[in-house]
Amino acid sequence: NPIIAGDVFDVPERNSCRLMYDILSNITKPIMAIAGNHDTPLLNNSFISYSSFGILRKQGVLKEIDLDGVEGIDYLNDKELSERLSEIKPTTKVVVVHRFLCDTKLPHMNELGFINNFIRLVPKHVKLLIAGDNHTRFICNVDNRTVLNCGSVHRITAAQVDYSPCYYRVYDDLSIEPVEIDCSNDIISREYIDIEKEKERKLTEYVQHINTMEVQPFSSFSDVIIKKA
Numbered sequence: 001n002p003i004i005a006g007d008v009f010d011v012p013e014r015n016s017c018r019l020m021y022d023i024l025s026n027i028t029k030p031i032m033a034i035a036g037n038h039d040t041p042l043l044n045n046s047f048i049s050y051s052s053f054g055i056l057r058k059q060g061v062l063k064e065i066d067l068d069g070v071e072g073i074d075y076l077n078d079k080e081l082s083e084r085l086s087e088i089k090p091t092t093k094v095v096v097v098h099r100f101l102c103d104t105k106l107p108h109m110n111e112l113g114f115i116n117n118f119i120r121l122v123p124k125h126v127k128l129l130i131a132g133d134n135h136t137r138f139i140c141n142v143d144n145r146t147v148l149n150c151g152s153v154h155r156i157t158a159a160q161v162d163y164s165p166c167y168y169r170v171y172d173d174l175s176i177e178p179v180e181i182d183c184s185n186d187i188i189s190r191e192y193i194d195i196e197k198e199k200e201r202k203l204t205e206y207v208q209h210i211n212t213m214e215v216q217p218f219s220s221f222s223d224v225i226i227k228k229a
């Protein structure tokens with residue numbers, strides 16, 4: 001059964017809702033999906049039923065995840081998600097969430113964005129965590145659990161010019177087989193590629209500069225200078 005780990009839409013509008021309905025209703029197998037932050041109006045979970053995502057769910061084009069041992073959680077803020085994870089049934093082996101997760105710790109990132117921290121919220125009996133939101137795909141093992149971050153199913157911006165989108169087959173033994181999607185014929189403007197690579201170069205230089213700075217702690221409040229705008 002196809003499962004979408006959130007963000008069926010980017011900016012859902014009536015036209016895109018109709019387009020998704022026309023596409024998804026032609027797929028014979030039931031499509032199971034959780035709502036992502038882009039599917040959730042005002043990032044408020046109580047509004048999902050009034051969204052384009054909610055309309056497709058009411059029409060039966062998108063279904064809630066209904067598989068033995070698998071639970072899906074629509075987009076929630078960190079506090080709500082933590083509470084929901086604590087309520088996961090003991091028979092659950094696979095959990096699908098929509099949360100921005102990274103397999104490397106980035107400067108200034110939310111602590112729960114680093115998978116080594118987030119995995120502590122997931123009950124030990126859950127052996128596979130499937131995540132959406134982060135457009136970069138990865139598979140890693142943390143605390144004897146497998147984490148699959150799906151990534152985007154196509155290149156979103158020129159920054160992903162070297163990105164290979166894929167979907168994943170997950171088998172009964174929870175082994176995972178990536179199946180890459182050929183996008184070699186897709187054209188991305190050279191100008192945008194150069195701009196994005198220049199942005200990445202400058203950002204890398206800035207981060208390296210910050211990392212090499214020596215920060216002197218304040219010895220007293222008098223060391224702090226407050227300026228009025």
